[in-house]
Amino acid sequence: MQKRIEYLTNWLQNKVKEAGADGALVGISGGIDSAVVSYLIKRAFPDHSLGVILPINQKVEDQDDALAVVEGANLDYTGIELTIPYKETFSAIREKLEEKGDWNEGKSQLGGANLQARLRMSTLYAVASNYNYLVVGTDNAAEDYTGYFTKYGDGGVDLVPLIHMRKEEVREMAKALNVTDSILHKKPSAELWEGQSDEDELGLSYDTIDKYLRGESISPEDEKHLKDLHAKTEHKRQVPAGPERYKGE
Numbered sequence: 001m002q003k004r005i006e007y008l009t010n011w012l013q014n015k016v017k018e019a020g021a022d023g024a025l026v027g028i029s030g031g032i033d034s035a036v037v038s039y040l041i042k043r044a045f046p047d048h049s050l051g052v053i054l055p056i057n058q059k060v061e062d063q064d065d066a067l068a069v070v071e072g073a074n075l076d077y078t079g080i081e082l083t084i085p086y087k088e089t090f091s092a093i094r095e096k097l098e099e100k101g102d103w104n105e106g107k108s109q110l111g112g113a114n115l116q117a118r119l120r121m122s123t124l125y126a127v128a129s130n131y132n133y134l135v136v137g138t139d140n141a142a143e144d145y146t147g148y149f150t151k152y153g154d155g156g157v158d159l160v161p162l163i164h165m166r167k168e169e170v171r172e173m174a175k176a177l178n179v180t181d182s183i184l185h186k187k188p189s190a191e192l193w194e195g196q197s198d199e200d201e202l203g204l205s206y207d208t209i210d211k212y213l214r215g216e217s218i219s220p221e222d223e224k225h226l227k228d229l230h231a232k233t234e235h236k237r238q239v240p241a242g243p244e245r246y247k248g249e
């Protein structure tokens with residue numbers, strides 16, 4: 001695992017250098033994926049890395065875990081003081097849309113949840129441009145395969161170091177990096193609404209997804225479900241579709 005950590009550290013350094021950027025930042029949720037990325041960017045850019053903590057509906061324990069990450073990684077951080085205006089911004093957008101009848105709680109619930117991820121993305125880019133840093137994403141192989149991320153939200157980033165790592169490998173790397181126990185044993189959640197759980201929403205456990213990604217067989221129902229999720233989210237892994245160039249007059 002130490003060699004893989006070195007490999008990703010060097011890769012991050014090369015990509016940032018190629019881009020002519022000065023360093024890297026990541027949004028920190030208190031979950032395991034962003035914890036691993038936090039430690040990696042600190043290793044890659046000891047004096048030019050930043051964690052951005054942007055709670056919206058976050059539980060206090062998760063905020064504490066986000067703070068434990070910056071402390072453990074000895075990473076500079078910002079953002080946490082934005083909590084209140086952030087919530088207000090989200091509510092203001094929702095209220096205005098409601099007034100116009102463009103927000104129906106039933107229909108817009110997921111869209112509204114995704115708005116949180118997109119507000120975070122906009123904020124991360126605002127901070128990144130201030131420091132000339134790249135925005136590092138946290139998507140792993142299981143999330144990428146299933147499309148379990150918000151298009152242009154947490155999916156809207158510059159670099160994705162964990163993209164080939166199954167969830168089990170992210171956990172292994174987190175242990176090797178000495179990520180705190182409470183994060184290692186936490187149930188994965190996007191925290192877009194209360195009680196949200198990745199595995200409940202996906203209808204599959206990460207163990208099952210990882211097994212499939214290892215090339216092992218899973219139940220036919222689970223395999224079909226996974227392939228359906230993958231096909232339905234193909235658009236998220238591509239650049240936006242355009243038509244063939246028009247060749248007529």
Ligand SMILES: Nc1ncnc2c1ncn2[C@@H]1O[C@H](COP(=O)(O)OP(=O)(O)OC[C@H]2O[C@@H]([n+]3cccc(C(=O)O)c3)[C@H](O)[C@@H]2O)[C@@H](O)[C@H]1O
Nearest residue numbers: 110114117147148149150151153154189190192198201235
């Ligand atoms: N075929 C197609 N070609 C081009 N575009 C297509 C399309 N189908 C939908 N779309 C567009 O994509 C949109 C749907 O995609 P999107 O907006 O992403 O929304 P959607 O995939 O519906 O929801 C995002 C999922 O990711 C989860 N998530 C989000 C954020 C963080 C995490 C986490 O793990 O922390 C998880 C979230 O809980 C939810 O299950 C549609 O509204 C439409 O605009």
Ligand SMILES: Nc1ncnc2c1ncn2[C@@H]1O[C@H](COP(=O)(O)OP(=O)(O)OP(=O)(O)O)[C@@H](O)[C@H]1O
Nearest residue numbers: 027028029031032033034053054055138188189190
């Ligand atoms: N409160 C937050 N502040 C800053 N960034 C956040 C916050 N919540 C989510 N994010 C960003 O969105 C990413 C996607 O969330 P996701 O839940 O997939 O990862 P995680 O929380 O690090 O790990 P897990 O999937 O195990 O919960 C996070 O890794 C983080 O970069």
Ligand SMILES: [Mg+2]
Nearest residue numbers: 029031189190
């Ligand atoms: Mg999470």
